Amino acid sequence: FFSGIEALRTTMASSKKKPSISNALEMKVVLVGAVAVGKTSIVARFTKNTFGYQDTTIGASYMAKDIEINTRRIRFSIWDTAGQEQYHSLVPMYFRQSAAVILVYDITRRQTFTETKEWVEEIRKNAPEDVIIALTGNKCDLEEQREVDAKDVEEFAAEIGAFHIETSAKTAAGIKDLFDILGNKFLSKKNLPGPSGMRLNGSTGASGSGCKCG
Template sequence: MSYDYLFKYIIIGDTGVGKSCLLLQFTDKRFQPVHDLTIGVEFGARMVTIDGRPIKLQIWDTAGQESFRSITRSYYRGAAGALLVYDITRRETFNHLASWLEDARQHANPNMTIMLIGNKSDLSHRRAVSKEEGEQFAKENGLLFLEASARTAQNVEEAFIKTAAKILQNIQEGVFDVSNESSGIKIGYGRAQGPSGARDGAVAQSGGCCG
């Protein structure tokens, strides 16, 4: 399956906030209520279409436990997008966002697009963090924001796709040097890139003349 771009994502946040469940819902369209703790890093991928362009998302789901923080940090490098997840029913997971964000800012590409996700929106009767607080934190830190539910799939698709749309917009605005691997973006082969793709030296390898 050919694609125009490959974007590398990382999912970060405290343990038990539903990172693996979000990934599974997005890649497999299913919810697994009982999930073993992620040890180290898990991986998933899916093709999406943004503005008519096929884009492959390569998603690294990291362990939230403190003991795995050093492994997680090594995955920040070369990520174009990050989903920073907290659990709306557990206040402490929201309180820890600043620490996760500091980690991300320190170890990731400065142009990385970060989407803040308040997960478990289906449990609003147990809510400990208001939507307004989530919006405010996102606004203050220049993040995208959505509340989502891995259980009902509400906003899961949107979270991954909005992040990709923002990355694509940044590419088009010249924010990223896409020829640099550390940007977390790879140019796909097998599709005519058209004029916008030609400037970064990637000649479309479609066999024919792409005039």
């Protein structure tokens, strides 16, 4: 456990040394969720367009990627936190000064959705009041194994002021949409325009029938 904390501190220190892009708007994004829901795989798919076996995260890991949305460059500074219970007490520190939290669950395991509800109170206590919350159901390529009804998630998302989307890190379904929506919501909070036609307030991805994974 202590070695995990040291690794956590080292990761935080090293991230501070990363050069910033002068004309990029930095957006801090934190991923939280149960073990093996695919948090690290989502980050790997978004930042490197890869998918494969991922070691269990110890403490937290940091990745960054710059994208352009309607001529505005956004630097996503992404903190991927560990799902193991022994690290839960460390996770709230990452919520501070975050622009968005991605709450990840596995659509094939109902309990992982239940656990996302437990994080909402911590987010409210530690994150900025206007933090963007993305309730993200991963592994939507496994529709035949679904245990989580998307309608239930939509209702919960409405209750907490979040948006809901389903993704598959394996097939890449929904991954680009997830970060595009986050970026556009971030720009809208700064009174900066997003691309025309992007739905900033609605949910994206799954409805009751699940997401379209190919």
